[in-house]
Amino acid sequence: MQIIEVKTKQHIKAFHQVSFGIYKNDPHWICPLISMVENIFDPSVNKFFQHGEATRFLLERDGTYIGRVAAFINRKKAFTFQIPTGGMGFFECPDDMDAAFMLFDACKNWLEVREMKAMDGPINFGENDNFWGLLVEGFTEPGFGMNYHPPYYQNLFETYGFNTYFEQETQHLDRTKPFPERFWNIARWLISKPGFEYKHLDKKKLPEFLADFKVVYDDAWKFHENFTPIEPGVILNAFNESKAIIDENLIWFAYYEGKPIGFIVMFPDVNQLIKGFGGKLNWLNKIRMMYRLKIKKIHRSRIVILGVSPQYQRYGIESGLFWFLDKEMLKRLWYKEVEISWVGDFNPKMKALLYNIGAKRAKIHHTMRMVFDKDQKFVRASEIPVNTRD
Numbered sequence: 460m461q462i463i464e465v466k467t468k469q470h471i472k473a474f475h476q477v478s479f480g481i482y483k484n485d486p487h488w489i490c491p492l493i494s495m496v497e498n499i500f501d502p503s504v505n506k507f508f509q510h511g512e513a514t515r516f517l518l519e520r521d522g523t524y525i526g527r528v529a530a531f532i533n534r535k536k537a538f539t540f541q542i543p544t545g546g547m548g549f550f551e552c553p554d555d556m557d558a559a560f561m562l563f564d565a566c567k568n569w570l571e572v573r574e575m576k577a578m579d580g581p582i583n584f585g586e587n588d589n590f591w592g593l594l595v596e597g598f599t600e601p602g603f604g605m606n607y608h609p610p611y612y613q614n615l616f617e618t619y620g621f622n623t624y625f626e627q628e629t630q631h632l633d634r635t636k637p638f639p640e641r642f643w644n645i646a647r648w649l650i651s652k653p654g655f656e657y658k659h660l661d662k663k664k665l666p667e668f669l670a671d672f673k674v675v676y677d678d679a680w681k682f683h684e685n686f687t688p689i690e691p692g693v694i695l696n697a698f699n700e701s702k703a704i705i706d707e708n709l710i711w712f713a714y715y716e717g718k719p720i721g722f723i724v725m726f727p728d729v730n731q732l733i734k735g736f737g738g739k740l741n742w743l744n745k746i747r748m749m750y751r752l753k754i755k756k757i758h759r760s761r762i763v764i765l766g767v768s769p770q771y772q773r774y775g776i777e778s779g780l781f782w783f784l785d786k787e788m789l790k791r792l793w794y795k796e797v798e799i800s801w802v803g804d805f806n807p808k809m810k811a812l813l814y815n816i817g818a819k820r821a822k823i824h825h826t827m828r829m830v831f832d833k834d835q836k837f838v839r840a841s842e843i844p845v846n847t848r849d
Contacts, residue, residue: 463518598610630813709725719768
C-alpha cells in the first residue's frame with residue numbers, strides 16, 4: 460500500500476470514487492454533491508484558504524484506490540487552542556486497521572511539519588454546519604451536509620488514539636405532533652410586547668439580512684470555546700450554495716427596537732431530492748431535483764442553525780422564532796419531520812430548549828481529537844455557562 464497526494468484531475472476523480480466502493484452495499488448512504496465537496500478544496504471559492512491550507516491523500520493498493528482523507532489548517536483558529544490543532548476529514552477506508560493508520564499518519568505528518576500538535580476529525584475545512592463529526596449512533600439516512608459513516612470507523616479512530624472532544628446530538632421533531640402549549644403561551648406573550656419584531660428572509664434585501672446574521676452569530680457564539688467571528692464571505696458563500704432551495708419563509712430573524720437579536724435558518728432536506736444522483740448535479744439531475752421539489756417529494760426539513768444574542772436569552776425569543784416558523788410549516792404539510800442538526804454536549808441550555816419542544820435524540824456524531832504527544836493531557840471541550848445574559 461502507498462499514500463499518494465492528490466495533485467491531478469485523475470486523482471480528484473479517484474478521491475470521489477473511493478466512497479462508492481465503501482458504501483456500495485449500504486442502502487442508507489447518499490452521496491454528497493461532488494461540486495460541493497470540490498468547492499471546499501478550491502482556494503477561489505473557500506475563504507478559509509485566506510488564512511489556511513489544505514491537501515488530500517489517496518491510499519492505493521494493488522493498483523486500486525481503497526481509501527482517502529484530507530488534512531487542513533485554519534490558522535485563525537489553530538493557535539487559539541491549548542495546543543496548536545489542525546484538522547482532518549473526508550476520511551473513507553475499508554475495515555482495515557493498517558490502511559486506516561496509513562491515512563491517519565499521512566495527515567499527522569503533514570500537520571506536524573506545519574507546527575500542529577494535535578488534529579481534530581473528521582471535520583470540515585470550513586464552518587461546522589456541514590461535514591462535521593464521526594457518526595457513532597443513528598445509522599439511518601443522513602440529512603444534507605451531515606456526515607455518514609460505517610459503524611466500524613469509530614474503532615479505527617479510537618484505536619489510533621483519537622478521543623471524543625465533544626459529542627454532537629442531532630434531534631428530530633415530529634411535525635404531526637403539536638408543540639407544548641406552554642411554549643406557545645410564551646411566544647404569544649413575547650410577540651405582544653412592544654419593541655419586538657420578527658421578519659422572514661427577503662432575497663431582495665439579502666445583504667441586509669446577511670449583515671444581521673453576522674451581528675447575531677458573533678454575539679451568540681462568543682461564549683463557545685475558541686470562538687472566532689464569522690467572515691462575511693463565508694456567510695455569502697453558504698447562502699449562494701443553497702439559493703436554489705432556499706424558502707424565504709423558513710428563515711426568520713428577531714429584532715428588538717430594530718437591532719437583530721436572533722435567527723433560525725431552516726432548509727428543505729436536499730438529500731431527499733438528490734438521492735440516487737451519485738453526487739452529480741448535471742442539467743438532467745437539476746431538472747429531476749426541481750421536479751421532486753415541485754411535487755413535494757420531500758418530508759423532512761433541516762434546521763441548520765438557531766441563535767439568540769446572550770442578553771436576550773431566557774426572554775423566550777426562540778419561542779417567537781418557532782411561532783412564526785410554525786405558521787409557515789402549517790402551509791407546507793408535506794413536511795412530517797424536522798431535523799435539528801446539531802447541538803454539542805457543551806451547550807446544555809440549547810439541548811434543554813429543544814427537548815422542551817418535543818425533539819427526540821436521533822443521531823450522535825463525535826468530534827474527535829488526537830494529541831500527538833502521548834504525554835500531553837487530553838482535555839475535552841469546555842461547557843458553555845448556562846447563564847450568559849450578563
